[in-house]
Amino acid sequence: MQPEPPQDALAAALSTGAVARHLGVSPTTLRSWERRYAIGPARREDGRHRRWTPQDIARLELMCRLTAHGVPPAEAARAARGTAPAGSARPPQGGPGGQGALPLGEVRPECRGLARAAVRLDASAVQELLETALADHGLVTAWEEVIAPTLHAVGRKWASAGERYVEVEHLLSWYVSGAMHRIRPAPGAPRTPPVLLACVPGEQHSLPIEALAAALGERGLPVRMFGAALPAEALRDAVRRTGPRAVVLWSQSRATADRALARSVAGIEWGLRGARGHSALLLAGPGWGAGTPDPRTGRLFGLRSGLDVIVELAAGGAAAGGIPASGAAPAGPAAYGS
Known part of the structure; x- marks a missing residue:
């Protein structure tokens, strides 16, 4: 049995949606990991709503780093729960999600989550995180505070790492372009010059x-x-x-x-x-x-x-x-x- 989290950790607990945006995965992925690999939150509010403590999130961050390097999810979950043999499932130095993570600086949590999903080449998470950012913040704020900083970080990483990360830039650019094209124009005045x-x-x-x-x-x-x-x-x-x-x-x-x-x-x-x-x-x-x-x-x-x-x-x-x-x-x- 896991030890009871302290009250201050419970007070700082986050919802599944907030954790998903932070990590760059979809809420569906978090629920799937909990169901399949028993890597869920320590506590639920009223027995129903998931609330993730900082300790829960740290385990998820480790699992994300391991799976980004090709470690099978079940093995990564055992390592994240602290049940794997010592030294197993250790992420390699550098590369996506480790020392080679994208240089983002001070940005919104949604930006970090989008960057993590792009580095993992997790297309479904990238698409979902883009749609969520646009819905939550509107196009202009989502572009200036979430999308553009991530694109710039990918570009800087590519420029400093040779041919590495080109696939990250292409995948992210493709889904950003798709998200822009799905925004429906409002009706305008007739005969307005374009x-x-x-x-x-x-x-x-x-x-x-x-x-x-x-x-x-x-x-x-x-x-x-x-x-x-x-x-x-x-x-x-x-x-x-x-x-x-x-x-x-x-x-x-x-x-x-x-x-x-x-x-x-x-x-x-x-x-x-x-x-x-x-x-x-x-x-x-x-x-x-x-x-x-x-x-x-x-x-x-x-x-x-x-x-x-x-x-x-x-x-x-x-x-x-x-x-x-x-x-x-x-x-x-x-x-x-x-």
Whole structure:
């Protein structure tokens, strides 16, 4: 029989949902582990609701680390319960979940849970944790405080570990993209000029503007999303054909940021002779560096503030040159999505 947990530990006990978000597993997985491997909470409230103490969670964390390294769940559970032979089921040094865990810093517990699930390549948990974060916090907060920090940590780990962790980035990116695409747009006003979103030629990183497209859709603003690596002439043709209220160009790296292209897009006029219009051009992403290549060009800094800029544009509030005053200067030290 396990010893009775102290009262202060019981007071700090967490629900199954909170523990699942922290660990990066689904609540169904926790219940399955309890049923199959007897690695459940020490106490339930009123005999029904599971409440996990810090000691319970420590056992689960060990089990997650062991299974991430390929230890069979039954053996990992015995080790986590302290019933395995000494020295067995020991996780190797480094690698996912050990010394090679993603460098996250001070983040939300949901972010750590998502990172753990991604490192384990646990697709169902990644999908469930993304959906929960979006439902609990809304798209903008979930992106800025849960999804983007995890994506950045994966990218930093990949950059420092050679070819390792590429599979983690690909899996996480795939399910983030799917979650963005499942967000249904709200109905908008008819005949509203759209917002055109595209990556510059050669740029394959489109997740940040996928998040922007979903956020604009939630607000009922029409979007034309062209995704990764749109050729320059195709971009210019799309601007002329759609007459967008704004064009957002994403560049992840300085190697893809094309200032000459930005100047040419900013100068495009569209519409009938005598009633010509032009679009506000907004540059997004860390590739553009400081400043803008054209006085008619603005910058987006952060999903939340960038969304405000575009909503103001759509409402007709613009300073000289067609760019809202709120979009003329950075809202913080890091560019949107950097």
